[in-house]
Amino acid sequence: VLISSERADRPNEFAHAPVHRNASIECPFCPGNEHLTPPEVLTYTDRGAGTWTLRVVPNKYPAIGMQADPEIAGAHEVIIESPEHHATLGQQLMRAVRDRMLYWKQDERIRYVQFFKNSGEAAGASLEHPHSQLIALPMVPARVREELDGSARYFEDHGRCFFCDELREGARLILETDQVQAVAPWAPRFGFETWILPKAHESHFENTEPAAVQALNGALRIIIGKLDEAAAHPAYNVILHTAPLHEPELEHYHWHLEILPRITGVAGFEWATGYFINSTEPEEYARLLRDSP
Numbered sequence: 191v192l193i194s195s196e197r198a199d200r201p202n203e204f205a206h207a208p209v210h211r212n213a214s215i216e217c218p219f220c221p222g223n224e225h226l227t228p229p230e231v232l233t234y235t236d237r238g239a240g241t242w243t244l245r246v247v248p249n250k251y252p253a254i255g256m257q258a259d260p261e262i263a264g265a266h267e268v269i270i271e272s273p274e275h276h277a278t279l280g281q282q283l284m285r286a287v288r289d290r291m292l293y294w295k296q297d298e299r300i301r302y303v304q305f306f307k308n309s310g311e312a313a314g315a316s317l318e319h320p321h322s323q324l325i326a327l328p329m330v331p332a333r334v335r336e337e338l339d340g341s342a343r344y345f346e347d348h349g350r351c352f353f354c355d356e357l358r359e360g361a362r363l364i365l366e367t368d369q370v371q372a373v374a375p376w377a378p379r380f381g382f383e384t385w386i387l388p389k390a391h392e393s394h395f396e397n398t399e400p401a402a403v404q405a406l407n408g409a410l411r412i413i414i415g416k417l418d419e420a421a422a423h424p425a426y427n428v429i430l431h432t433a434p435l436h437e438p439e440l441e442h443y444h445w446h447l448e449i450l451p452r453i454t455g456v457a458g459f460e461w462a463t464g465y466f467i468n469s470t471e472p473e474e475y476a477r478l479l480r481d482s483p
């Protein structure tokens with residue numbers, strides 16, 4: 191990452207694209223329209239209200255999986271995070287991610303389950319009802335492998351986990367609870383990029399205690415709220431990085447959520463090199479997010 195604050199002053203003819211709120215036509219994720227999606231593979235319900243609070247369904251337009259190609263093991267699922275069309279982020283989202291990862295872990299052909307959320311048109315979302323996705327893959331993604339290798343090198347050099355070291359930093363700390371910390375990473379690719387990590391070292395997300403998963407979900411909701419305040423409702427992606435399903439516990443790797451606001455675009459240099467130019471210092475926006483309601 192190249193951090194260059196001079197670039198913040200360059201003229202910009204295009205304001206960043208915030209999240210648009212459209213009047214809903216017929217939303218396939220709203221209650222009453224369940225027939226518009228394939229049948230659920232997981233449902234949470236509210237006993238009191240007698241309704242569902244979260245549904246996971248196979249993607250009707252899968253990128254991978256038996257439906258797309260029976261020769262290739264994989265699956266593409268959609269998590270409908272809330273029955274409320276205008277909610278921001280579901281309260282049981284990360285619990286559902288853990289449940290589905292434990293499910294796919296039983297299938298030996300599946301090596302990795304990638305969780306991601308696209309919010310806003312600029313981040314690749316095509317529907318505004320709060321939802322996110324899981325893609326079960328028969329291989330470990332290259333970007334994940336790169337991170338695993340990098341953290342193994344750091345462990346070799348320092349004798350410590352890179353992510354545990356990130357947790358100690360004061361000026362980049364945004365939020366802390368008993369179980370998790372949200373930090374501005376050492377080398378953020380985007381302004382307001384935030385990582386949420388468990389304070390206890392854990393390489394596999396699916397092995398994390400339900401209480402810590404719930405704390406993570408709470409912290410994620412708070413960070414998105416702060417981001418909406420500090421950066422005027424930007425489009426964003428949330429991704430989970432965790433150790434591959436069938437690898438043993440790793441002392442050099444530590445699962446984490448990355449929140450990537452799409453305030454600046456990914457352009458030619460980034461596509462060409464895999465390097466990112468960021469005009470914001472992490473300490474600077476960490477303070478803004480810390481002070482945001």
Ligand SMILES: [Zn+2]
Pocket residue numbers: 214217218219220274275319
């Ligand atoms: Zn809806």
Ligand SMILES: [Zn+2]
Pocket residue numbers: 351352353354355390391392443444
């Ligand atoms: Zn660690």
Ligand SMILES: [Zn+2]
Pocket residue numbers: 337431446448
């Ligand atoms: Zn990562």
